Amino acid sequence: MSRIILASASPRRKELLEQIGVEFEICPAKGEEIITKTIPSEVVEELSSQKAMEIAELITQYDSEHRDITTPTDIMVIGADTVVAYENQILGKPKDEEDARRMLSLLSGNTHSVYTGVTVVLIDKNGRAGKITFHEKTDVVMYPMSDKQIRDYIATGESADKAGSYAIQGKCAIHIREIKGDYNNVVGLPVARLYQELISLGIDIYLW
């Protein structure tokens, strides 16, 4: 018996795992995000690791405390974190609409990068643990947006909880000229890279 656990509350990440046909559970990490890095690729790797580790520890602790009712199980925990970076400046989720307007004005007509860090923690039924962490980068080129287009986009409400204040898979699609890299990485989870990394470790996520 084995369990795949997504350590994220993001509906986009859930949809991506569903899209590729993986069976999994969701157990969102809630711990405080502690950032000790400044380079975007390192920040997302660090945060993805914190999320995956938090949930892996929670589950192994629960299982060890309930040995009488739990069955030894192989566990895979997937943590992920996404940031938008423009000219070495990390753009997280906007504080308010004014902050969203500021971010979209920066991105308008320019190229920015989206980084998603992913950590997979594997714990086999004998308690042996392994961990891989990687990140994927995608460049995104936006068409110029007028002040009215930015206002109209923020009015859709999509900006509120998104890194960089936009959702490529939502109504912002009309403002994206092109990308270079993995699209799903911008949505929030590079499922191709995740699948390929696991294959290279001899793990088929569909048979696991």
Place this chain on the structure above:
Amino acid sequence: MSRIILASASPRRKELLEQIGVEFEICPAKGEEIITKTIPSEVVEELSSQKAMEIAELITQYDSEHRDITTPTDIMVIGADTVVAYENQILGKPKDEEDARRMLSLLSGNTHSVYTGVTVVLIDKNGRAGKITFHEKTDVVMYPMSDKQIRDYIATGESADKAGSYAIQGKCAIHIREIKGDYNNVVGLPVARLYQELISLGIDIYLW
């Protein structure tokens, strides 16, 4: 009063117009596709034009024959056609599973291009007509696929009705290393370019 009509039965194109929040009707073109070109970009432009023109003529004919019950209306008809091209060879929809296997073997580990042609026919309530046609190209890099991975993918059933025998927005996502260009163009409708082309003509598709 105005109507936007999508001249395509593709559920992907429908979803993309819904994603960007446009209100539209669907009236799929059914005419025989007559290809006089060989260059991918010209083929998709030609076919998109045939589809949009077929439906535009159907609607204007119906309206003129039913002047007593129809109200003069501004009409926008959107036609689109997508092909996959690898080394100047156009890959359409597969004839059968063997054909799908052949196509995916060509694409495995390589870079191919996806072309979508779009034609917009505009007919105002006085019967004056205008037409724009353009195409968008996206390069797609696939990870190498083993024979088993190709067989497993074809077994999902996704290959059957897709140009190039795959769906980037489906389970094939795990085999896509990166793209360069517009993702939605690969899905089947470059909604960003469509929006921007109309804006450059002074048409806001949301207010039209």
